[in-house]
Amino acid sequence: MNGSASHNRTSYYCVIGDYYSTPGYTFQSKANTRLYRDELHALVAPGMALADVTAIWERLLQHKDDLDLTGNGLNHPDG
DSSP, X not given: OHHHHHHOTTOOEEEEOOOOOOXXXXXXXXXXXXXXXXXXXXXXXXXXXXXXXXXXHHHHHTTXXXXXXXXXXXXXXXX
């Protein structure tokens, strides 16, 4: 991002946090997903934004089961 911003001062960036996989998928843990989101948040500087999909997903999980939200029962949001 630093390289492209030096060529175009009007560039804007949006970094995007991840959503959780279903609990049976052990490759991606909730703890690591939160850490990843936190690291992205630390990168945000002027001209950048964070789309905190992790927080949105956590809110959705308060009302829906994770299998209701994933199209394949693993890691693809239904939509």
